[in-house]
Amino acid sequence: MTGKIAYFGKDGKVGFVSHELPEPGPGALLARVLSSNICGSDVKNWKSGVSLGVGGEKTCQGHEFVGRIERLGEGVTTDYAGQPIQVGDRIVAAYYITCGECRACKMGRYDQCENAYIHLGQSPEDFPYFSGTFATHYYIHPKQHFYKVPDTLPDSLAAGANCRFSQIYYGLEHVGLAAGETLLIQGAGSMGLYAAAIAREAGATTIVIDSVADRLEMAKRFGADHVINMTDLPELADRERAVRELTGGRGADVAVEVTGVAAAVEEGFHHLAPMGRYVIIGTNVLSAKATLSPGYITRKSLTVTGVARYLPEYLHKSLLFLDKFQHKYPFDEFSTGTYTLDQLEEGMQMVADRKVIRAVVTPEL
Structure with missing residues (x-):
């Protein structure tokens, strides 16, 4: 089975490639992307390539998403909160890795991991190909914290937990x-x-x-x-x-x-x-x-x-907050535009022009 990946080129244009879905290695997993928000940093990367992991001929982008587990690597049986997981469960993942070995990690400041972005902005031609969430699938690496989404929390709210x-x-x-x-x-x-x-x-x-x-x-x-x-x-x-x-x-x-x-x-x-x-x-x-x-x-x-990132457990805390208060605050009434993967550039422009508060990309297989 193949999947589709959007990438940012050096010219600021969005392109697309397709690849066979990779088998996740030990400690990794592959998720089908259900929806992916366009973050402000995505727009900055699209316009000028100013963030880490940008500047190659082709770079995978997108990180604020909710997905459904399709393939589990060896040893992956629970999320990082200890909740049992299986194929078919919805999950969100931190957009960075915590190596556990660098000085910051050993101090408990996992938000400042020196190796956080080793996979960010990879080329879609480099294995495991699906390193950004503007795609039909997303590869979650070992030491990349992920959490199961509460059953009562809709995709539209769960995606916003990471990173904003x-x-x-x-x-x-x-x-x-x-x-x-x-x-x-x-x-x-x-x-x-x-x-x-x-x-x-x-x-x-x-x-x-x-x-x-x-x-x-x-x-x-x-x-x-x-x-x-x-x-x-x-x-x-x-x-x-x-x-x-x-x-x-x-x-x-x-x-x-x-x-x-x-x-x-x-x-x-x-x-x-x-x-x-x-x-x-x-x-x-x-x-x-x-x-x-x-x-x-x-x-x-x-x-x-x-604040450049967050401690990874805050992703889990955010899911619980959103689930608890989803009916108290109008989270679902953000001025939202929904775009297909092929309409990614249009969605980027809408966010850049401040015409929507939140833009959602929904890949179609």
Whole structure:
């Protein structure tokens, strides 16, 4: 049996190849892709090839997915939470590998594994061929954490657990967001909306800043207590004044940047209270530059944390959160476009133009 793989070429075009499905080796498995979301990093790779694992003549892409097990390698009997698995079960997988041998892994910081991306962006001509989820199938390598999807959680929500939900969930817990604190969320895309729901369940007050009115209205439905429209307040000084008014003059205890716009980082410093904690997630490419005033960090004694990945167990925690609260928050009402594998470029453009919050690719065998 053959499967189909989409790849990104150096010219930014999407191409396709077909291969016989590989037999998974010991500790590996092969899943049929049921749906795969287009992540912001996918769009960046498509447009400019700025992330790790990009730059070859052909690179497999896609990582935020839900799949169904088709073939199990020797020794694979449970997921990484210890749940028994079998052919036919739905699963999600972390998009990176944890080697367990590098310095970071030995420190328990599996999110910083030095060998995390050894399979990312492989050519579709290199075995095991199916190394990205923009394909009919996806090969899950040994030491790549995967988890069984709860029976009551639909594919459309399960796919979002990796990487966006897990990333923001880990980031907020990593800096210790606590009940009674105020969280400022910069950006009301899918990650910002997830952050609002997570913060609401943690007992925090949330302020969301964005320039798209529809997204801010959606943020309210995801638990945001206050929203600030940058179109109404185009000057930073006015937004800073608004945040202070909403926080009793102090500023936010925690802020999270999920815009992907480097200039937003400087603004985040302005909105934070003394001893505030700042989580930067959205701006993740080295080419993005902005003017920064480090004196804000010094004078306010700020703690600034970058989050590139998440601890793999957060993927399992995210599935449980989504399953528990799927009817409390409108996860299924994201402005979603659904595209076939052949329409991948169209879906990429829709996300790039911010015309949809989430775009889903559903491969057809």
